[in-house]
Amino acid sequence: MPERTDDHLEEKRVSTEEVFKGNFLTVRRDAVKLPDGSATSREFIVHPGAVVIVPLIYTPDGVKLVMERQYRYPVGLTIVEFPAGKLDPGERPFDCARRELKEETGYSALEWARAGLIHPVISYSTEFIDIWFARGLSLGERQLDSGEFLDVFLSTPDELASLCRAGQITDAKTLSCMFWLSNVLSNKWALDWRSTESCDLQEPVPS
Amino acid sequence: MPERTDDHLEEKRVSTEEVFKGNFLTVRRDAVKLPDGSATSREFIVHPGAVVIVPLIYTPDGVKLVMERQYRYPVGLTIVEFPAGKLDPGERPFDCARRELKEETGYSALEWARAGLIHPVISYSTEFIDIWFARGLSLGERQLDSGEFLDVFLSTPDELASLCRAGQITDAKTLSCMFWLSNVLSNKWALDWRSTESCDLQEPVPS
Numbered sequence: 001m002p003e004r005t006d007d008h009l010e011e012k013r014v015s016t017e018e019v020f021k022g023n024f025l026t027v028r029r030d031a032v033k034l035p036d037g038s039a040t041s042r043e044f045i046v047h048p049g050a051v052v053i054v055p056l057i058y059t060p061d062g063v064k065l066v067m068e069r070q071y072r073y074p075v076g077l078t079i080v081e082f083p084a085g086k087l088d089p090g091e092r093p094f095d096c097a098r099r100e101l102k103e104e105t106g107y108s109a110l111e112w113a114r115a116g117l118i119h120p121v122i123s124y125s126t127e128f129i130d131i132w133f134a135r136g137l138s139l140g141e142r143q144l145d146s147g148e149f150l151d152v153f154l155s156t157p158d159e160l161a162s163l164c165r166a167g168q169i170t171d172a173k174t175l176s177c178m179f180w181l182s183n184v185l186s187n188k189w190a191l192d193w194r195s196t197e198s199c200d201l202q203e204p205v206p207s
Numbered sequence: 208m209p210e211r212t213d214d215h216l217e218e219k220r221v222s223t224e225e226v227f228k229g230n231f232l233t234v235r236r237d238a239v240k241l242p243d244g245s246a247t248s249r250e251f252i253v254h255p256g257a258v259v260i261v262p263l264i265y266t267p268d269g270v271k272l273v274m275e276r277q278y279r280y281p282v283g284l285t286i287v288e289f290p291a292g293k294l295d296p297g298e299r300p301f302d303c304a305r306r307e308l309k310e311e312t313g314y315s316a317l318e319w320a321r322a323g324l325i326h327p328v329i330s331y332s333t334e335f336i337d338i339w340f341a342r343g344l345s346l347g348e349r350q351l352d353s354g355e356f357l358d359v360f361l362s363t364p365d366e367l368a369s370l371c372r373a374g375q376i377t378d379a380k381t382l383s384c385m386f387w388l389s390n391v392l393s394n395k396w397a398l399d400w401r402s403t404e405s406c407d408l409q410e411p412v413p414s
Binding site for chain 1: 213215216217218226227229230231232234236237239241242243245247248249250251252276277278279280281282284285286288323324325326327328329330331332333334335336354356357358368371372374377378379380382383385386389390395396
């Protein structure tokens with residue numbers, strides 16, 4: 001990657017305005033100055049951020065992943081995806097990961113490792129998704145939100161890779177996590193595993 | 208993946224309404240019926256679809272990829288990404304891939320292979336991104352749109368993987384393409400390469 005300053009690429013905010021506030025989505029429109037000094041506007045969704053969890057279960061037959069199938073209205077498809085969810089106001093990504101895994105799948109984890117960050121839609125949303133791996137899972141009761149409907153199932157890395165190749169896994173956060181997973185399972189990338197208690201003490205509170 | 212019908216997951220449209228029409232973004236709000244018969248609403252961005260291109264250059268030192276660095280205003284970062292762009296009205300994904308690669312990077316390709324599909328944001332956008340690999344590249348003049356500013360550079364698969372691991376590549380379509388690329392380069396997944404002329408004749412026109 002070329003090492004240089006980004007002045008020839010950066011766009012500067014001139015003003016900002018909320019132009020749509022729905023039940024779920026908020027849109028802002030900013031007047032911006034382009035690198036050549038000319039003016040334009042940028043419209044984008046304001047999003048609180050989210051987490052996705054890669055939950056590993058070690059079995060005598062190898063690693064399994066805790067996956068979900070959920071109908072996703074905007075694309076009109078039942079989507080296979082890793083467990084995920086939006087941050088509550090002021091919530092730390094780690095707390096959100098622990099909460100969403102438990103609520104949606106019923107699983108609690110003994111150990112967690114923060115892997116990376118995804119920007120799902122850099123052209124029109126502020127959304128980021130924090131990637132967390134979880135292991136040492138034990139199954140309890142799940143607690144779905146009212147109006148939430150999803151199936152939970154276990155799958156192997158090979159089965160998931162086959163679904164990706166066949167175009168049956170198309171969710172960008174799940175494909176991104178599959179790249180992380182394949183590098184972790186092949187020991188190319190090491191994770192920094194920590195106990196749930198340690199994460200609870202050490203993860204920074206959002207400013 | 209469990210084999211079953213999805214009646215217990217599917218949401219049915221009751222009515223639909225355009226609730227925001229900006230310069231760039233369109234938001235619809237649909238009244239929907241949940242699987243248990245209760246009512247809610249879904250808000251989402253209506254998007255024409257897009258393509259992303261994985262452009263391969265074979266050199267004596269191994270494969271290189273044609274990459275871009277572009278400032279992405281909603282996330283406030285200069286992002287490393289594969290070349291990509293939105294479909295024009297009525298445009299076929301293949302034509303869009305060929306056009307965007309040429310406009311943004313200056314490269315034309317002799318051969319193309321359609322790899323798969325990404326849904327970047329299944330919870331609030333209809334957007335899909337068609338993944339195309341390109342090879343047999345020759346460099347001409349690029350033709351950036353007015354107001355478009357981006358750097359083009361070449362990188363190796365290992366360099367890109369390191370950037371992914373270090374959290375310096377966070378774009379979901381690029382991470383998703385890295386999963387495809389790693390499987391293609393390790394010969395786990397074969398691509399169906401075809402000449403540009405063959406793609407031009409065979410790719411379906413959108414309905």
